[in-house]
Amino acid sequence: MKDCIFCKIIKGEIPCHKIYEDDNFLAFLDIQPIAKGHTLIIPKKHYNTFEETPSDLLEKIMPVIQKIGIALKKSLAADGFNIGLNNGQAAGQLILHTHFHVIPRFNDDGLHTWPSVKCTEEEFKQITESIKAKIK
Ligand code: 5GP
Ligand code: ZN
Numbered sequence: 001m002k003d004c005i006f007c008k009i010i011k012g013e014i015p016c017h018k019i020y021e022d023d024n025f026l027a028f029l030d031i032q033p034i035a036k037g038h039t040l041i042i043p044k045k046h047y048n049t050f051e052e053t054p055s056d057l058l059e060k061i062m063p064v065i066q067k068i069g070i071a072l073k074k075s076l077a078a079d080g081f082n083i084g085l086n087n088g089q090a091a092g093q094l095i096l097h098t099h100f101h102v103i104p105r106f107n108d109d110g111l112h113t114w115p116s117v118k119c120t121e122e123e124f125k126q127i128t129e130s131i132k133a134k135i136k
Contacts, residue, residue, distance in 0.1 A: 078104035
């Protein structure tokens, strides 16, 4: 994709701090890390969103994400890590090229978890049924 920053990184037209590469995927440090070691893992083939990414590629990317998470944890002496993906603008996706975030976490890093919303039992039931009906 011509104007995609991540495609340019894959082609070497924009530099990155590469930490891993194989035939299908590239992993490099995020330029604005939430924590030191914050890594992005992307398919080399361009897909705008997670939704549009073929499931066979997603099957292959999971072990890579796991490998990188473990390496981040060991190299940074982290206590854990978050795996994240923003799907769509509303979810905070800024770069329209599918990418997973792996963010090292420390017991005392002060990064707070997301807030929760109130949900009645009726809503839980109704939402469960409506989601189930849409699973293909
Ligand atoms: P999104 O919000 O789309 O899930 O995340 C995009 C991420 O890409 C952001 O965390 C941002 O810091 C990172 N990013 C944007 N441009 C570049 C770049 O040119 N190089 C690198 N390494 N990361 C980038
Ligand atoms: Zn791209």
